[in-house]
Amino acid sequence: xxxxxxxxxxxxxxxxxxxxxxxxxxxxxxxxxxxxxxxxxxxxxxxxxxxxxxxxxxxxxxxxxxxxxxxxxxxxxxxxxxxxxxxxxxxxxxxxxxxxxxxxxxxxxxxxxxxxxxxxxxxxxxxxxxxxxxxxxxxxxxxxxxxxxxxxxxxxxxxxxxxxxxxxxxxxxxxxxxxxxxxxxxxxxxxxxxxxxxxxxxxxxxxxxxxxxxxxxxxxxxxxxxxxxxxxxxxxxxxxxxxxxxxxxxxxxxxxxxxxxxxxxxxxxxxxxxxxxxxxxxxxxxxxxxxxxxxx
Amino acid sequence: xxxxxxxxxxxxxxxxxxxxxxxxxxxxxxxxxxxxxxxxxxxxxxxxxxxxxxxxxxxxxxxxxxxxxxxxxxxxxxxxxxxxxxxxxxxxxxxxxxxxxxxxxxxxxxxxxxxxxxxxxxxxxxxxxxxxxxxxxxxxxxxxxxxxxxxxxxxxxxxxxxxxxxxxxxxxxxxxxxxxxxxxxxxxxxxxxxxxxxxxxxxxxxxxxxxxxxxxxxxxxxxxxxxxxxxxxxxxxxxxxxxxxxxxxxxxxxxxxxxxxxxxxxxxxxxxxxxxxxxxxxxxxxxxxxxxxxxxxxxxxxxxxxxxxxxxxxxxxxxxxxxxxxxxxxxxxxxxxxxxxxxxxxxxxxxxxxxxxxxxxxxxxxxxxxxxxxxxxxxxxxxxxxxxxxxxxxxxxxxxxxxxxxxxxxxxxxxxxxxxxxxxxxxxxxxxxxxxxxxxx
Numbered sequence: 001x002x003x004x005x006x007x008x009x010x011x012x013x014x015x016x017x018x019x020x021x022x023x024x025x026x027x028x029x030x031x032x033x034x035x036x037x038x039x040x041x042x043x044x045x046x047x048x049x050x051x052x053x054x055x056x057x058x059x060x061x062x063x064x065x066x067x068x069x070x071x072x073x074x075x076x077x078x079x080x081x082x083x084x085x086x087x088x089x090x091x092x093x094x095x096x097x098x099x100x101x102x103x104x105x106x107x108x109x110x111x112x113x114x115x116x117x118x119x120x121x122x123x124x125x126x127x128x129x130x131x132x133x134x135x136x137x138x139x140x141x142x143x144x145x146x147x148x149x150x151x152x153x154x155x156x157x158x159x160x161x162x163x164x165x166x167x168x169x170x171x172x173x174x175x176x177x178x179x180x181x182x183x184x185x186x187x188x189x190x191x192x193x194x195x196x197x198x199x200x201x202x203x204x205x206x207x208x209x210x211x212x213x214x215x216x217x218x219x220x221x222x223x224x225x226x227x228x229x230x231x232x233x234x235x236x237x238x239x240x241x242x243x244x245x246x247x248x249x250x251x252x253x254x255x256x257x258x259x260x261x262x263x264x265x266x267x268x269x270x271x272x273x274x275x276x277x278x279x280x281x282x283x284x285x286x287x288x289x290x291x292x293x294x295x296x
Numbered sequence: 297x298x299x300x301x302x303x304x305x306x307x308x309x310x311x312x313x314x315x316x317x318x319x320x321x322x323x324x325x326x327x328x329x330x331x332x333x334x335x336x337x338x339x340x341x342x343x344x345x346x347x348x349x350x351x352x353x354x355x356x357x358x359x360x361x362x363x364x365x366x367x368x369x370x371x372x373x374x375x376x377x378x379x380x381x382x383x384x385x386x387x388x389x390x391x392x393x394x395x396x397x398x399x400x401x402x403x404x405x406x407x408x409x410x411x412x413x414x415x416x417x418x419x420x421x422x423x424x425x426x427x428x429x430x431x432x433x434x435x436x437x438x439x440x441x442x443x444x445x446x447x448x449x450x451x452x453x454x455x456x457x458x459x460x461x462x463x464x465x466x467x468x469x470x471x472x473x474x475x476x477x478x479x480x481x482x483x484x485x486x487x488x489x490x491x492x493x494x495x496x497x498x499x500x501x502x503x504x505x506x507x508x509x510x511x512x513x514x515x516x517x518x519x520x521x522x523x524x525x526x527x528x529x530x531x532x533x534x535x536x537x538x539x540x541x542x543x544x545x546x547x548x549x550x551x552x553x554x555x556x557x558x559x560x561x562x563x564x565x566x567x568x569x570x571x572x573x574x575x576x577x578x579x580x581x582x583x584x585x586x587x588x589x590x591x592x593x594x595x596x597x598x599x600x601x602x603x604x605x606x607x608x609x610x611x612x613x614x615x616x617x618x619x620x621x622x623x624x625x626x627x628x629x630x631x632x633x634x635x636x637x638x639x640x641x642x643x644x645x646x647x648x649x650x651x652x653x654x655x656x657x658x659x660x661x662x663x664x665x666x667x668x669x670x671x672x673x674x675x676x677x678x679x680x681x682x683x684x685x686x687x688x689x690x691x692x693x694x695x696x697x698x699x700x701x702x703x704x705x706x707x708x709x710x711x712x713x714x715x716x717x718x719x720x721x722x723x724x725x726x727x728x729x730x731x732x733x734x735x736x737x
Contacts, residue, residue, distance in 0.1 A: 141728075
């Protein structure tokens with residue numbers, strides 16, 4: 001990772017450079033790795049009142065100094081990826097209603113875009129913070145064709161990476177099936193998300209326990225786990241709204257952590273990240289954040 | 297005059313005629329299994345699908361079609377070599393058929409000139425499994441239409457012509473046994489479907505009344521019967537390849553208005569193509585139609601339609617997913633031949649080791665064993681291999697080893713199969729649940 005995308009990170013980098021200039025001896029630019037972290041307890045409930053000292057960050061098993069820590073409701077640039085394949089015909093109205101509920105429950109300063117995907121990928125709503133625009137343009141009545149999920153993520157990540165104006169970036173995928181029409185692959189999508197510091201959340205509408213649905217769940221779990229997001233698999237379509245509203249709250253309560261890697265080499269190697277949290281009186285805390293990045 | 301893409305004719309009394317245009321394929325199912333003996337040999341078939349012209353029926357399904365063997369072309373060098381390696385000394389020739397006449401609804405036998413473009417052995421109609429994962433009962437009308445179309449598509453297979461399409465298992469077993477002989481006759485199987493394209497227009501008689509105008513729009517989710525114009529192959533038609541299909545059966549609205557006439561052109565593209573790879577990984581193909589061009593309309597209109605069902609050979613193992621994608625499934629029986637070949641080889645090598653002396657008497661063993669090399673040699677060089685294996689043990693063992701290698705490669709390690717749809721393949725397309733605007737000519 002060779003750039004500091006988030007303003008919070010830029011502030012820190014600038015501060016270091018400024019301090020160096022004032023000393024009159026040398027000029028340095030600090031590279032920061034930005035993490036969005038959700039902490040849950042043993043029952044899966046979000047823990048939102050931890051302070052900086054509760055967290056420890058490791059990169060390739062070596063402890064790293066935390067430079068920035070915030071737990072405010074930092075605005076997010078969010079891409080909503082909605083499956084518009086043939087199998088979604090009967091689900092689209094509920095999914096669209098859930099997407100709007102998600103937007104309403106999010107920070108008003110957030111910006112959202114809508115990407116619909118089937119055999120092809122369409123950016124139907126560019127970034128906007130205007131809910132009326134979303135309400136007017138989110139509906140699609142032409143669900144048909146296959147599920148190019150990885151291609152959609154690839155396209156959405158490029159768009160979000162290039163056009164996002166908020167400090168944090170995230171994608172929410174709502175799909176009912178396995179990818180069956182993409183050129184892109186899951187591994188490349190995960191790498192790109194980690195590189196662009198985009199957290200991917202997913203809602204999988206899988207019914208039954210067939211080999212196909214198990215495979216679909218596993219892919220979404222890997223995608224979200226490796227990028228620091230959450231995967232939900234509601235058992236009934238009526239639960240989609242509840243699930244995404246809960247996700248919106250979690251995103252608003254995420255911790256923002258940035259650290260300056262001790263290994264400053266930009267050698268293109270993969271750096272594994274692990275974040276732990278411990279606090280008196282709170283057991284079995286689990287930190288969900290991205291699992292690594294490519295240093296280039 | 298009513299015609300599809302060609303000039304028609306007028307009867308003597310001046311009344312317009314219904315003319316099936318040049319290029320329109322007749323899908324003919326062969327009536328009975330026929331041993332091919334000579335050029336000119338007569339054959340008979342039955343029309344698998346009704347032929348429509350614009351808004352009306354021209355030739356009913358089940359009409360009798362007469363033809364003959366036009367040519368018997370020698371097999372390619374590669375096919376000949378492959379057959380010889382397998383112990384087959386009479387490789388199949390390429391049989392070219394031509395259909396000469398069709399019996400119309402009024403009993404009249406009309407002469408036709410055709411060129412057979414494609415053949416599908418043991419045709420079956422693959423239908424997409426019911427789509428829609430929610431199961432909440434929403435959009436019940438669409439679901440009902442989908443179910444009805446599925447039932448209709450399946451019913452077609454089991455109708456009168458359907459019975460002929462599926463030669464019995466016993467018959468197939470008998471054919472397989474005959475094909476194992478070093479020299480064997482060549483058969484045309486009953487139920488094989490031929491796409492015979494008309495090379496000149498076919499006048500089927502007076503139209504009676506004028507053609508109806510296009511009025512209204514097709515309902516969302518409507519299933520259209522069509523034929524593929526563009527041949528597709530998962531290894532040769534990559535993503536973005538243009539695809540065309542032509543509607544073969546007019547669609548009427550619930551109040552009897554013509555909404556999609558026969559001859560309507562559908563235009564789309566390949567959206568996903570995966571080439572078959574080694575380790576028997578098969579190809580996959582998806583295509584989507586995005587525009588419609590009504591007859592005599594100047595510009596195409598937007599339309600979204602995906603594959604709902606497709607007619608293919610049962611031997612191709614084509615399967616459709618619930619979103620219209622086609623792939624090839626691997627038969628579980630593909631493990632049988634390699635397993636039998638390995639067992640036969642193992643038995644043959646053991647029999648050789650055990651053949652030296654009898655365990656009880658200590659006398660030299662000269663009898664024939666169950667697992668003699670001849671059995672293993674069958675997998676390498678057919679019945680000829682078996683015979684040679686009986687005469688010379690090393691030769692039999694050699695063939696057995698070759699047989700194991702060949703069956704293992706062919707069934708497990710080799711390249712999988714591509715998804716291939718020939719031109720004129722009959723298929724059904726389902727419209728998206730969005731309104732379509734007809735540019736009324």
